[in-house]
Amino acid sequence: MAELFAGAFKALEYFEPEAIDLKGPASQADIDAAERALGVGLPWSYCEFLKRHNGGRLPGEFVYGVPPNERHLDTVELTLFERGNTDGFPEGLVVLRPDGRGNYFCLDTESLNEEAECPVVFWQWRESFVSAPLATSFERFFELLCTVLPKYYEEDGDPKRGVEEEAWHTDLDYIRSLDPGIDSLRASWHGRSSSS
Numbered sequence: 001m002a003e004l005f006a007g008a009f010k011a012l013e014y015f016e017p018e019a020i021d022l023k024g025p026a027s028q029a030d031i032d033a034a035e036r037a038l039g040v041g042l043p044w045s046y047c048e049f050l051k052r053h054n055g056g057r058l059p060g061e062f063v064y065g066v067p068p069n070e071r072h073l074d075t076v077e078l079t080l081f082e083r084g085n086t087d088g089f090p091e092g093l094v095v096l097r098p099d100g101r102g103n104y105f106c107l108d109t110e111s112l113n114e115e116a117e118c119p120v121v122f123w124q125w126r127e128s129f130v131s132a133p134l135a136t137s138f139e140r141f142f143e144l145l146c147t148v149l150p151k152y153y154e155e156d157g158d159p160k161r162g163v164e165e166e167a168w169h170t171d172l173d174y175i176r177s178l179d180p181g182i183d184s185l186r187a188s189w190h191g192r193s194s195s196s
Contacts, residue, residue, distance in 0.1 A: 004048055005139060006179070008146035015059060015149075019157030022056035024074070026066050030054070034066035036078050038094060040109040044116040045139035046096075059153035060165070061145060062097050090130060093123055096141070102126070105169070107138065119185060122169055132189045133182065134169045140179040144168065147178060 010018055014042045024062040026034075031047050042050075055065025064075035071077065075095050082089040082104070092110030093190045099105065100124045111133075119133035120141040135141035154160055168174055173180050 004045065005052075005142060008139075008143040011146040011150065012058070013144070014155060015153070015157060016155050019059050019155070020057070022053035022058075022063075023065060024054060024140040025052055026054035026069075030066050030068065037076050038079060038109075039091060040094060041112055042094065042109070042111060043107060043138055044106065045116045045137050046107060048159070049138060049142065058146065059149050059157035060159065061137070063142070063145075064096055072082070086125065089123070093121070093130070096120065096138070105134070105141070108133070124149075132173045132186045134175060135179050136185050140182075144175060144178050148174070 020164055028051070031042065031050055035042055049080055050065055053063075053065070054069055055063050055075070057073075062073060062077065064073050067076055079095045081092070082093075082095065083091060090110070092108060093104075093106040095104045095106050097105050099122075104123045104125075106121055106123050108119050108121045108130070110118075117137040120135040120138060121133055122131040123129070124131070135144055144170075150166045152160055152163055159165070172182075
């Protein structure tokens with residue numbers, strides 16, 4: 001079995017160390033407390049990521065972790081805020097990262113499977129809509145995110161000149177290239193608005 005997150009961390013080797021700021025590990029007690037606060041089980045690969053890196057910053061991106069963490073990287077606080085203040089934000093979603101436009105990439109914990117994994121979806125606040133899955137697991141999502149970054153960012157983390165960043169999460173061919181199980185998951189997906 002390939003090492004967990006090997007593709008993602010290989011892609012991040014492109015960047016100078018100063019361009020990446022992944023935090024230290026969360027403890028199992030921190031993860032357990034986050035699950036209790038959120039009222040959901042977190043998927044296995046996300047928990048394994050948290051045990052290595054409790055969120056952090058990548059070039060142009062953030063990945064949220066669990067408390068105790070920097071406030072702007074706290075998935076528990078932001079998820080609970082959205083649940084309490086945003087009409088139609090589904091209880092089963094857990095925020096992973098923003099898109100910078102008020103939308104979020106989220107774990108869909110209502111779809112946790114027998115392997116203790118769940119898909120990553122895109123929640124669009126204007127339409128109060130949950131997309132079809134973008135990745136079959138947090139591990140695949142993190143690899144998709146890390147692998148696309150060198151296309152748009154220099155080794156020092158600055159944006160590349162003359163290269164306009166595209167919405168990689170809408171490119172199904174790119175997603176398929178790193179997450180071959182996505183088609184079968186999407187075929188069985190029963191799309192829903194977040195109000196249902």
